[in-house]
Amino acid sequence: MTATPPEPTKADRRRWARYLAEERAEAQVYRDLARRREGEEREILLALAEAEGRHEQHWLDLLGGEPQRLPAPSVGARTLGWMARRFGSIFVLALAQNAEGRSPYDSEPYASAQMAADEKVHREVVRGLAARGRRRLSGTFRAAVFGANDGLVSNLALVMGIGATGVSAQFVLFSGIAGLLAGALSMGAGEYVSVRSQREMLDATQPSDYADAALPDLDLDANELALVYRTRGMPEAEAEARARRVLEAARTLDGSSPATDALTLPGDHEVVGSAFGAAASSFLFFASGAIIPVLPWIFGLSGTAAVVLALVLVGIALLATGAMVGLLSGAPPLKGGLRQLAIGYGAAAVTYVLGLAFGVSAG
Template identity: 45%
Template sequence: MTDQERDRPAASSGSSHRHWTVAPEPNRARHGPALRAGVLGASDGLVSNLSLVMGVAGSGVAGNVVIIAGLAGLVAGALSMGLGEYLSVQSSRELFAHELEIEAHELATNPAAEVDELCAIYERKGIPTDQAHALAERIVRGNPAFALDTMAREELGIDPGQLGGSAWVAAGTSLVLFAVGALIPLLPFVLLGSSAAVAVAAAVSGVALFGLGAAITNLTGMNPIRAGLRQLAFGAAAATVTYGIGAAIGGLVR
């Protein structure tokens, strides 16, 4: 039998019902929490520490003060990002796991109600009532694991296959890449004099901002050039504002 013949709806002279099957939808973008946390962590580290060191440098203080402030911002921000990412991922997983437990209990104790719920979902998708009910009956009263997977996707909007991934890995990735991003605008102040460091930090950070904006399109699907320019514009605006504020405050206190 050919693949085309296997894929055709079964038909018989005694029944006008088509036999519906449920196939898993291919996941086109199976990005784990670690990838998202890493890319966004690096972006946050770069923008926040660029703004911080530019604000401090704008006040006219000595270069070692800028370095101390930048290191403090790097450490504090990285720890905050790592902890926040862990809590976010772990809390989401615990919430989804609890919802799946409730759904599994409902399937075991009141399958008729679950049949009605799934039938209504399929009817809203355009499947005729009799066929929707037959399909829902077959799923709910069939394999329990498949029934739970189907109800999770159709009723709860959860893909059980994407609940994996370690919250610790996501947190560690976010922490490390935040620190890497935050280090980019700080290095020129470590390696160069403070006067030259401002211009070099701005230039290097601008290139990094554009690159990160383009990289984030792997998650968003946006145009890389547009996303890179947007990230560059926002980062430059933040750094310009903080530099101006630092210069104004520095002029007042000197």
């Protein structure tokens, strides 16, 4: 038997009003996202908004109607609403997923068990929508985030280590530019080889028209074309029937045969992409991150001022890329940003200490 909630106090009513404001803000986020979607995803988002509307009505009933003063939604809810109105992207869904996971209804005596259950289910629904977005998200975007992050960390560690040896600002600048070019060229070359190898592998494994011209000369009752189809996964009976149809068509069309048409895999090269395009993208993404640690020296700073500014600039960039990586993986963005910051600063600290040691021994 469910315990009767205690008599409400003024604090309870203020809390209900806050819940009401949050539910309205969440429902509006889903409606804003729905305007940027179509089909099934739009219907799902509108259903979520309707469910939040039921929760909103629950708090209105407890309050006895619309309160005279409704508190503003939380900063997080307002930020989410702003993003939903302007972007409607995977990042908004990822943030909404985290927001649904922070529902207070489990410990709220005036919330029904159904409302608490709804919020848990909502989190999984939003997770599913976010997962769809992650799968659709361009591989180029992922490469941009990870490539820029690699450039940030590697070149920060390089200029910190070189700078700690006590060499001139010009030498640090030269080292940073050299590190940028070396890293970006290495990334670009590696991406070129990877994509080129994938395309060559696809060329070697895709069906070809090598034997098409010889098809009319095969024996209709005992032909090895069926073996070709069996190697591609067809059951024996289906392969035999397919081979017979193809040979009959080949003879009818004077050697022009659809033998490989049904099993060719169009678009595989498009999925892999251009080797030159992948190499250029990888080069630019790495370079865009690697240039940031060098900016203070490019603009003429040196010594402690350059080091501090480089750390600040890279720290901001690491927080941003880490937050985006966290969102893409469904983790809290702040946690992802702080983790990336710790990794980047940790690598820089190691090379800085080594630079100090070499600088002292050289002196």
